[in-house]
Amino acid sequence: MLHLNVLQEAVQPEGNRNFKGLSDKISTVCRELEVPVVAKEVGNGISVDAAVRLQRAGVRAIDIAGKGGTSWSAVEAQRAKKQGQQADTAFADWGIPTEEALVNVRKALAEIPLIASGGIRSGVDIAKSIALGADIAAMGQPLLAVALESADQVIESLVGVIHELKVSMLCVGATNLAELRAAPLLRQTAGF
Ligand SMILES: Cc1cc2nc3c(=O)[nH]c(=O)nc-3n(C[C@H](O)[C@H](O)[C@H](O)COP(=O)(O)O)c2cc1C
Structure with a gap:
């Protein structure tokens, strides 16, 4: 499972912000690994454009992990505050809502297995x-x-x-x- 947590890395003081050539790197991982590769967001939602590119790269399933549950940018803001740093809350509400990401990605890609997450709280x-x-x-x-x-x-x-x-x-x-x-x-x- 590849986590595409761009926003979280961007707002994290020690985040990894080297996103260069990511599509090619994902293609290589999908080609070289003998197990199916799943790509996921972590609570900001996968867009249709990203989903199409991920499928082209060889990803076999997508967790759309939309907005509506855990907000890692809000978590990072809390963490910064606890460490006495400035808490940036500007991105706490950033992302594509789970239902919107799900409906749109499914409309664009009829067959790919999709995992719904981000604010799922009950059966x-x-x-x-x-x-x-x-x-x-x-x-x-x-x-x-x-x-x-x-x-x-x-x-x-x-x-x-x-x-x-x-x-x-x-x-x-x-x-x-x-x-x-x-x-x-x-x-x-x-x-x-
Ligand atoms: C403390 C915590 C740790 C998590 N760690 C992972 C992880 O290691 N791997 C993973 O696939 N998802 C992990 N997740 C879940 C995703 O990030 C999830 O998509 C996101 O939290 C939104 O879902 P939620 O609203 O149900 O928490 C974690 C969630 C939480 C709250």
Whole structure:
């Protein structure tokens, strides 16, 4: 998994800002490695342009990791403040929202496996992600929070998430994830 965390590196005092020739380097990694390469953002969203270029470079799946959950630029600002440095909060809200990145990348690339992440907080969020075109979904912060308590709490939390996903599927009449993917999307209209 290659993390494309440009903003985080840019705002991190000790960040690695050498982004030169990155597309070619990603192509080389994809060609040389014997395992499939996945590319991911870390909470600022993969754009359509980036997704197309990543697929051309040989990436086999993309985690769109959009805005809406953990903001690493906000984390870096907090870290700087704790270290007595100036906290730059200008980029705390930067990025493509998760649902927007997901819908647009799926529209542009019909086949590539997509992971939805960035603000996924429940099985309902996972169900929505899959209906919007993701193949799977991922969570960062909520699992860290329970992992700090115990392994059992992580399991308990995931059992709850799976239950929420199953109930969501029941309510839309989807017996498997493929049917959930094909579930009709309704937009709330004025008057409801
Ligand atoms: C403390 C922390 C550490 C993380 N470390 C990794 C990691 O090592 N590898 C990875 O693929 N994702 C990691 N993530 C998850 C992604 O950065 C994730 O896309 C981002 O946090 C947004 O998702 P969230 O809102 O669910 O946290 C981490 C998340 C957190 C909160």
